[in-house]
Amino acid sequence: MTNDDARQLIRSVLRQVAPEADLDDVGAGETLQEALDLDSIDFLNFVVGLHEKTGLEIPERDYPKLSTVEGCVAYLTQAG
Amino acid sequence: MPSLGADMEFGTVSQWLVKAGDEVHRGDVVAVVETEKSTIEVEIFESGVIDELVVHEGEQVPVGAVLAHLTARAPAAVPGAPPGPPARPETRARPADTGQVPGAPAPGPPTVHSPVTRHLAERLGVDLATLSGSGPSGAVTRADVERAASRKTDKAPRPGQAGRGTSTVAAEGRHPAEPEVQPGSPASDRVRSSPLARRLAADLGVDLSALQGTGPGKSVIEHDVRLAAATAAPEATVAAPVPEAGAPAAEPEARAAATVAAATVAAAQDRQATMRRAIGALMARSKREIPHYYLSTTIDLSTAVSWLEQANLDRPVTSRLVLPVLMLKATARAVARVPEMNGFMIEDAFVPSEPVHVGVAISLRTGGVIAPAIHDADRLPLDELMAQLKDLVGRARAGVLRSSEMSDPTITVSNLGELGVEAVFGVIYPPQVALVGFGRVAEQPWAQGGMLGVRPCVTATLSADHRVSDGHRGGRFLSEIDRLLQEPEKL
Numbered sequence: 001m002t003n004d005d006a007r008q009l010i011r012s013v014l015r016q017v018a019p020e021a022d023l024d025d026v027g028a029g030e031t032l033q034e035a036l037d038l039d040s041i042d043f044l045n046f047v048v049g050l051h052e053k054t055g056l057e058i059p060e061r062d063y064p065k066l067s068t069v070e071g072c073v074a075y076l077t078q079a080g
Numbered sequence: 081m082p083s084l085g086a087d088m089e090f091g092t093v094s095q096w097l098v099k100a101g102d103e104v105h106r107g108d109v110v111a112v113v114e115t116e117k118s119t120i121e122v123e124i125f126e127s128g129v130i131d132e133l134v135v136h137e138g139e140q141v142p143v144g145a146v147l148a149h150l151t152a153r154a155p156a157a158v159p160g161a162p163p164g165p166p167a168r169p170e171t172r173a174r175p176a177d178t179g180q181v182p183g184a185p186a187p188g189p190p191t192v193h194s195p196v197t198r199h200l201a202e203r204l205g206v207d208l209a210t211l212s213g214s215g216p217s218g219a220v221t222r223a224d225v226e227r228a229a230s231r232k233t234d235k236a237p238r239p240g241q242a243g244r245g246t247s248t249v250a251a252e253g254r255h256p257a258e259p260e261v262q263p264g265s266p267a268s269d270r271v272r273s274s275p276l277a278r279r280l281a282a283d284l285g286v287d288l289s290a291l292q293g294t295g296p297g298k299s300v301i302e303h304d305v306r307l308a309a310a311t312a313a314p315e316a317t318v319a320a321p322v323p324e325a326g327a328p329a330a331e332p333e334a335r336a337a338a339t340v341a342a343a344t345v346a347a348a349q350d351r352q353a354t355m356r357r358a359i360g361a362l363m364a365r366s367k368r369e370i371p372h373y374y375l376s377t378t379i380d381l382s383t384a385v386s387w388l389e390q391a392n393l394d395r396p397v398t399s400r401l402v403l404p405v406l407m408l409k410a411t412a413r414a415v416a417r418v419p420e421m422n423g424f425m426i427e428d429a430f431v432p433s434e435p436v437h438v439g440v441a442i443s444l445r446t447g448g449v450i451a452p453a454i455h456d457a458d459r460l461p462l463d464e465l466m467a468q469l470k471d472l473v474g475r476a477r478a479g480v481l482r483s484s485e486m487s488d489p490t491i492t493v494s495n496l497g498e499l500g501v502e503a504v505f506g507v508i509y510p511p512q513v514a515l516v517g518f519g520r521v522a523e524q525p526w527a528q529g530g531m532l533g534v535r536p537c538v539t540a541t542l543s544a545d546h547r548v549s550d551g552h553r554g555g556r557f558l559s560e561i562d563r564l565l566q567e568p569e570k571l
Binding site: 015017018019020021036037039040041042044045047048051052057058059060 | 301389392393396397398400402403404443444445446469470473474477478495
């Protein structure tokens with residue numbers, strides 16, 4: 001998966017979880033939870049969305065790696 | 081028009097999912113209503129046959145207004161046959177919460193056709209003057225028009241509106257218990273969409289039914305509408321030209337974009353203002369009428385946190401639990417033991433509720449807060465509670481909730497801690513009598529047995545109605561929540 005693919009995927013999952021949220025509002029290094037006002041349920045729905053689109057079994061200990069856009073992109077591109 | 085939240089005064093029927101002659105069962109979703117906060121799927125409170133839809137699509141009416149007439153006893157349904165005229169109504173049930181007398185005003189003369197009927201007739205090319213109506217007082221109903229249209233084209237009748245699990249749907253080969261309307265299926269021309277998307281679509285002149293939704297359950301969301309509007313930009317400009325003296329030679333696209341932006345901002349501001357007014361009115365009433373008292377306690381969550389981590393290790397990502405679900409369950413169980421916290425204050429008398437329907441405060445990103453209920457939360461296993469919470473949050477975000485969720489929470493839980501505050505001192509939602517708040521879960525120094533340690537803790541607060549309970553009972557309630565959270569495996 002390329003960086004662009006990963007960003008596209010993150011964008012589409014976020015759109016389902018938080019229709020009002022816009023990925024462009026998230027600054028570099030900012031956490032998704034803070035920038036987009038995601039609560040723990042939203043974040044879980046986000047992780048479930050990533051899992052459903054990629055088939056990745058994302059363990060809970062990896063959640064912190066997914067808290068920024070850059071982290072998500074890195075996680076997804078490394079995983080395949 | 082049911083009261084879909086204590087702060088609701090008006091609702092707009094945006095869509096009927098049934099028509100006159102349709103058989104309905106208690107709990108079926110029969111209409112979609114827009115409030116200033118959300119889109120609500122209205123479930124019917126009684127089984128029977130729809131006689132007449134009183135309020136037309138697009139009409140705004142106050143809470144308590146009659147939406148439709150229903151004959152409680154269903155005539156013998158002939159499977160596969162088009163809905164026939166309903167039996168002469170003997171008893172006319174009235175919608176819950178109305179102050180209206182059963183057997184309400186007679187419908188207008190048959191020559192006056194409803195806009196829905198006229199619209200349908202026009203679309204199907206049927207001349208209304210040639211029809212004899214089967215509706216109340218001989219009014220021409222949708223079913224009549226559809227029958228005429230099918231005779232005309234010599235084709236099978238157009239399938240009825242696919243209301244969720246209505247019995248007429250069963251005749252079309254779908255199980256009544258089937259929960260989901262298949263978006264875009266021929267049995268339904270209903271397009272699921274978020275309220276924001278619909279407003280935007282109305283503002284921009286975009287036809288929702290022509291769009292492919294990308295939101296939850298393939299619902300049409302804001303993005304889809306914008307995309308469609310952008311594609312149709314030149315037409316949009318013609319339809320709604322923006323006089324811009326400074327830029328007479330502006331590109332059509334740019335002007336269309338300006339139109340889009342202006343319309344969006346105006347719609348959002350309008351909605352926000354209405355919602356703020358509604359919340360303000362309700363909270364002012366709460367502060368005026370309810371003598372609040374507040375209690376707070378700090379709860380050690382180390383057992384709960386480690387139990388949760390362990391439990392989630394064995395779970396696939398789709399069925400993992402989150403801490404708020406434990407707090408929700410503990411609150412629901414505790415309130416079942418302290419009944420003074422659970423119920424409604426109705427005309428200066430407390431009416432305790434046997435079932436525990438926990439309203440979950442969900443903040444909307446567009447501003448405002450909504451607190452739909454999870455029913456019988458004290459009896460749901462954690463997994464089921466988690467699934468319902470996920471579903472509820474998802475639907476609240478997408479703006480599609482059900483009437484039963486909006487009308488009857490018996491107590492509210494607010495979990496503002498996710499925003500990082502230590503404690504929540506909530507304002508009770510009338511007519512409820514208590515609100516439990518959970519702050520941020522954070523590590524704190526914790527002294528126990530002469531030792532100082534660091535543990536994850538949360539501050540739980542209670543706002544309760546002094547007319548119903550005293551601080552002593554309130555304290556007992558919070559202690560019970562604490563006790564239950566120390567045994568997460570039993571929740």
